[in-house]
Amino acid sequence: MDMMEFLRTRRTYRRFEQRPVEPAALADAVEAARIASCGANRQTLKYIVVQSAEMVAAVQPLVRWAAYLPPEQGCPKQDEVPTAFIAVVQDERLPGASDTDVGLALGSLTAAAWAHGVGSCIMGSIDRPALCALLGVPGGCRLHSMVALGYPTHESRVVPMENGDVKYFLDEAGDYCVPKRPTEEVLLATL
Numbered sequence: 001m002d003m004m005e006f007l008r009t010r011r012t013y014r015r016f017e018q019r020p021v022e023p024a025a026l027a028d029a030v031e032a033a034r035i036a037s038c039g040a041n042r043q044t045l046k047y048i049v050v051q052s053a054e055m056v057a058a059v060q061p062l063v064r065w066a067a068y069l070p071p072e073q074g075c076p077k078q079d080e081v082p083t084a085f086i087a088v089v090q091d092e093r094l095p096g097a098s099d100t101d102v103g104l105a106l107g108s109l110t111a112a113a114w115a116h117g118v119g120s121c122i123m124g125s126i127d128r129p130a131l132c133a134l135l136g137v138p139g140g141c142r143l144h145s146m147v148a149l150g151y152p153t154h155e156s157r158v159v160p161m162e163n164g165d166v167k168y169f170l171d172e173a174g175d176y177c178v179p180k181r182p183t184e185e186v187l188l189a190t191l
Helices: 003-009 023-034 053-062 099-115 127-133
Strands: 043-051 084-090 119-124 142-151
Touching: 003 099, 003 127, 023 043, 023 084, 023 099, 023 142, 043 053, 043 099, 053 084, 053 127, 084 099, 099 119, 127 142
Parallel strands: none
Antiparallel strands: 043 084, 084 142, 119 142
16 A cells, blocks of 8 residues: 555544454553654653553543544443553643654554554544543643544445535445545745
């Protein structure tokens, strides 16, 4: 698969097979996040890998899925939930903590997971206090986001945007999609 096809298929996934994510895929995802570009090479991000069935089940009710959809549509069913999570934690005790660094790390993390066929969903709508307590996030650190991971039950599709609508919808295969704007609509200028 060429790079552009890789990027087109590495979308957000919300329905997963119920088999554990291979430890090598999780290790590569964290390593990719660790080596992502960051300001002054400060390395202010830390990661917590959640892979035991018990801990994954404990995390699941503390994350929110697909805010544009009603919960009964946007949340994965019991036989579709992720089988792993990675918590992305910003150590604010270190100088230079930056959301830009988090974005770069998340892009690398999800790309490395996808290289193993592992789909992901980056989640910022989470119960931070409960998750920090559950995961043992140290004081002085901020839980930035959770990444849900698993082997997708469906294939990826890129769907053209119609009339500027960015709401989720079900495509002809019954998969949740977010329309993508054509490149010519997002390109402001070529100078």
